[in-house]
Amino acid sequence: MMAKAVAGDVNPYIPKPVTIITVKNESLETKTLRLKLYNWRLSFVPGQFVQLLLPGVGEAPFCIASSQLDQKHIDLTIIRRGILTTSVHYLRPGDAVGIRGPLGKPFPLDAFVGKDLLIVATGIGIAALKSLIIYAIENRKKFNDVTLLYGARFLEDIVYRDELKEWEKSINVVITLSKAPPEWRGLRGRVTDHLGSLRLGKGTVAAVCGSPAVMSSIADALVKHGISSGDIYVSLERHMKCGIGKCARCIIPGGKHVCIDGPVFRVADISIGAIGE
Ligand SMILES: Cc1cc2nc3c(=O)[nH]c(=O)nc-3n(C[C@H](O)[C@H](O)[C@H](O)COP(=O)(O)OP(=O)(O)OC[C@H]3O[C@@H](n4cnc5c(N)ncnc54)[C@H](O)[C@@H]3O)c2cc1C
Ligand code: FES
Known part of the structure; x- marks a missing residue:
């Protein structure tokens, strides 16, 4: 029998929308994106990661690289490797992406x-x-x-x-x-x-x-x-x-x-x- 979806269940595959507010060049191959969270908090512990969704491209994991005290933004620092990370390097402030998380076990x-x-x-x-x-x-x-x-x-x-x-x-x-x-x-x-x-x-x-x-x-x-x-x-x-x-x-x-x-x-x-x- 198929499990029924219960009201309040959250589908863990559905990303939440976020907007890029700044893109900082860290080195030739590495950028830091600052993502704005809308009306929700992402409570994470250092060591955890998110899945970043680029519409039409795909999803990949990146560690959260900012303070857990910042309730409004998270930073991701991303080095260019293949298709998804190269697309990340073309993102600009104002672009919308999605994130799932926080995921994984953090530092104790x-x-x-x-x-x-x-x-x-x-x-x-x-x-x-x-x-x-x-x-x-x-x-x-x-x-x-x-x-x-x-x-x-x-x-x-x-x-x-x-x-x-x-x-x-x-x-x-x-x-x-x-x-x-x-x-x-x-x-x-x-x-x-x-x-x-x-x-x-x-x-x-x-x-x-x-x-x-x-x-x-x-x-x-x-x-x-x-x-x-x-x-x-x-x-x-x-x-x-x-x-x-x-x-x-x-x-x-x-x-x-x-x-x-x-x-x-x-x-x-x-x-x-x-x-x-
Ligand atoms: C938990 C976690 C946290 C991560 N945090 C960061 C981060 O903070 N910053 C960052 O820049 N990257 C991070 N990564 C790696 C990042 O997810 C990959 O670089 C990304 O998925 C590559 O996607 P792509 O489509 O650009 O490259 P692909 O086309 O998928 O791969 C390009 C090349 O990179 C290699 N590669 C891709 N992903 C991985 C991987 N996960 N492990 C080993 N080799 C890989 C492939 O074998 C290939 O040679 C993290 C990965 C994990 C699992
Ligand atoms: S990424 Fe699917 S089981 Fe870990």
């Missing part, structure tokens, strides 16, 4: 309280961690040391340039470039080259996002530097369709769904292979 913020918080981001992975960085700054007293270790390849790849300057006033910001130009005065090399110069160990909790191979080498290196795999959290990226645990598109080795069991996972709960596949 209560487990971070009273600890040293190390946030390690490479490339566009910083977008998945931005709302956590903002949360740590807005709730600075809840944490001991807070450090952002951010790695990019080229100087032009660095995003959030204005924010990084602001964040430096409240937390330690360490930037390293793996293909630095001669004039670069900051650190050179990969993020893993600089973990040794940070004070790490028991009492440190780490949040990591980057490409799968890089995240798995960071997780390995953090364990070698004395952080338990139970205190390391990764934000995984996998191809998705439904975003709500129905289509099996996002299953990782071990049977977990990235869309509902993640995207944030404790490294102790998944295999290193699942991170780097």
Whole structure:
């Protein structure tokens, strides 16, 4: 027998309309869209994502990259990859799109309280961690040391340039470039080259996002530097369709769904292979 729709049921596949109010160029390939929510609140926790619908193009998942205190807007930072993300780069203020969410399991913020918080981001992975960085700054007293270790390849790849300057006033910001130009005065090399110069160990909790191979080498290196795999959290990226645990598109080795069991996972709960596949 077919299940009857009950009044008040909300169809989880129907997106809500939002309007783009600003488009900021972060780098040649990366833009941040600010989306205006109409008469509704999107209550999210850092680490969660939305499915962005572009009418006539399709849907794709993006992490919310703004403060959870902002009741009227959310930001999404999007790097150009294929058809949908290229279409995103043609969007202009005033254009209407849709979002579904918030979706997925966020960072367990209560487990971070009273600890040293190390946030390690490479490339566009910083977008998945931005709302956590903002949360740590807005709730600075809840944490001991807070450090952002951010790695990019080229100087032009660095995003959030204005924010990084602001964040430096409240937390330690360490930037390293793996293909630095001669004039670069900051650190050179990969993020893993600089973990040794940070004070790490028991009492440190780490949040990591980057490409799968890089995240798995960071997780390995953090364990070698004395952080338990139970205190390391990764934000995984996998191809998705439904975003709500129905289509099996996002299953990782071990049977977990990235869309509902993640995207944030404790490294102790998944295999290193699942991170780097
Ligand atoms: C939970 C989650 C959060 C995400 N957050 C962000 C974000 O904040 N900012 C951002 O720029 N991107 C984010 N992504 C990735 C984003 O969803 C993809 O870049 C997007 O779906 C690509 O769509 P497309 O049609 O442009 O490219 P496609 O034509 O689908 O793909 C282009 C290329 O990118 C690869 N690719 C596409 N999607 C993925 C994926 N999910 N994992 C690995 N490789 C992929 C494809 O294999 C192909 O090589 C997130 C993904 C997930 C699952
Ligand atoms: S995206 Fe459909 S089950 Fe995860």
